[in-house]
Amino acid sequence: MASGVPEIHYYxxxxxxxxxxxxxxxxxxxxALNICDLSSVExxxxxxxxxxxxxxxxYAVKCNDDPVVVQLLADLGTxxxxxxxNELKLVLGCNVSPERIIFANPCRPVSHLEYAKEHQVANGTVDNEFEIYKLHKHYSNSNLIVRFKSEAKEAQCPLGDKFGCDAxxxxxxxMLLxxxxNLKVTGTSFHVGSGCSELEAYDRAIKKAKNLFKxxxxLGYDMDLLDIGGGFPGSDDGKFEKISEIVNTSVERYFPDERVKIIAEPGRFFVAAAYTLICKIHAKREVRNEAGKxxxxxxxxxxxVYGSFNCILYDHQVVTAEHYLDEANSLPQFKSLIWGPSCDALDxxxxxxxxPNLNRGDLIGFPNMGAYTVPIASPFNGFELPKTLYFRAI
Structure with missing residues (x-):
């Protein structure tokens, strides 16, 4: 990574x-402050x-484009x-070869395609005929990966309304077009939806992919790439293990030939649990019932929600809170309503x-805040974005 590398604290x-x-x-x-545990990513x-x-x-860069995290994952070989x-620039700047990148936006501006062509990022997804004609004109020697629709019945963020063609x-x-x-189709891709909860969706999609390979x-194509997309949980390793069992069984059934390269696009899996957001209470209000209780x-x-908690609006995340009072276990608990700092009532x-009944100046921590928070946060109403402290195990 270039100059300005932040300090990493060790524990x-x-x-x-x-x-x-x-x-x-x-x-x-x-x-507010992010505490990032790089060892969690490892x-x-x-x-x-x-x-x-x-x-x-x-790794899906859109999930969290923190250069320190991207460089770490690059060093790990993902x-x-x-x-x-701009995401291509970030990744290429971490000494990642173009073969390790998939340009997985099916609808790309021409200038972005030209940048990919200039830097030999050949693999890219496509899901409609207009994009195929665009590729034919601006990047004819790219590798087309046909993205089809195969959504889970339950997902935090369904994607099928926007991307993916009928399989x-x-x-x-x-593929006929x-x-x-004379364009190359080298594989297929799908995305069951971000934060997938219907585990069987992977098997259903991999079966569809096999039919498209056939x-x-x-047509005479030598297709050798299957992209199974994302949807993997970032804070539930038990659920991830169940998904892995389904994916491994499906891959063995439908793609036993190991000449077919299989990739995935995990985002939250790597970074969600790595971040804890520390916030300070700068004001409070007590609401009492008619009896004064x-x-x-x-x-x-x-x-x-216009900063780090945008994940509530855009990623449908349900946040949990931690407080840091020594006597916490012995204190009574109260229903608590937490607002952001802006003057917007939606915040x-x-x-x-x-x-417990906390005071102004006390800190509250929010775990699992690494996914779809950092890159989307804005300084709305003039409030500063959180900085990040980085930690790593010795």
């Missing part, structure tokens, strides 16, 4: 957020290699799923958490 055994707060003087910080990489040994991960010219009708028509234009053979405590934090973080 033994296990990262203690409470100790970080005490030793780093975070009580005096007005700005642990996820080892878990992936153990449970999905044949599937090579291509591939990368990029969606734009039974449109995909074959696109590509053939007539059709490609009839405390009913709800409102807290106003220094980060909100509500949570309304159903149970917390």
């Amino acid at each position: 033994e055994h296990e990262l203690s957020i409470r100790r970080v707060i005490e030793e780093s003087g975070l009580q005096d910080l007005d700005q 642990q996820k990489h080892r878990l992936w290699q153990r449970l999905l040994p044949r599937i090579r991960p291509y 591939g990368f799923d990029c969606a734009s010219k 039974d009708v449109d995909a074959t028509a696109l 590509a053939k007539s234009l 059709f490609g053979e009839l 405390l009913d709800t405590v409102m807290y106003y934090l220094n980060d909100g 509500k973080i949570s309304e159903d958490l149970l917390l």
